[in-house]
Amino acid sequence: PLQVIGRATWLPFLSEDESNLVHLGFGFRHSNAKQGLQYLTEPEFNKSPIFVDTGRFDADRAMQYNLEASWRRGPYWVHGEYVHTNVDSAVTADPTMKGFHVTGSWILSGEMRDYNHKSGIFGPVPVAQSVYQGGWGAWELAARYSSLDLTDGLIDGGEMDILSLGVNWWLSPIFNVNMNYRYIQNDRDALNGNSSGVMGRVLLMLE
Secondary structure: OOEEEEEEEEEEEEOOOOOEEEEEEEEEEEEEOOOOEOOEEOOOOOOOOOOEEOOOEOOOEEEEEEEEEEEEEOOEEEEEEEEEEEEEOHHHOOOEEEEEEEEEEEEOOOOOOOEEOOOOEEOOOOOOOOHHHOOOOEEEEEEEEEEEEEEEOOEEEEEEEEEEEEEEEEEEOOEEEEEEEEEEEEEEOOEEEEEEEEEEEEEEOOO
16 A cells, blocks of 8 residues: 655744644645545553454545644743544545643653654653662653544444553663553444543663
């Protein structure tokens, strides 16, 4: 399949010391979908069951648009993203898939996420004094709300809304332990249900 992908970012505001900034971004992906399409995902838990799924369907092409915005001021960071996909599929009445998420975090220990001006991407949480240097590492509180709608036209892939609360502990710049709670609302196949879960993760970055 043929795909054309692009992304552009802009900093409409940047303070003199670069501790306060506003980031905006726009992206797109055009896909030749002659082999068919399928959109599916789990509720932001690795290895969990699939909660929304369009099933595979015939299509000619898909055009996806992505809007992103971030504000970072010292240890505070708010990031949002909206994704809109137009599918050219006569047999399913040209459905539209869309979703968004908003995330906010506060690094209690005062560190500030790095921003890569070249790529327009925020880095992981830096650690001023790791546990191996006699410190407490970096502690971060985070909250996130996401919504995904895969039902439109003749496609009934379902809808899903998730509220997440998390605590991240960076013992060092490459070693992280985190705990997340998620409350999930799911509407699919004429059934509406709620579920929740807790996920813990240990991350060691070797590169």
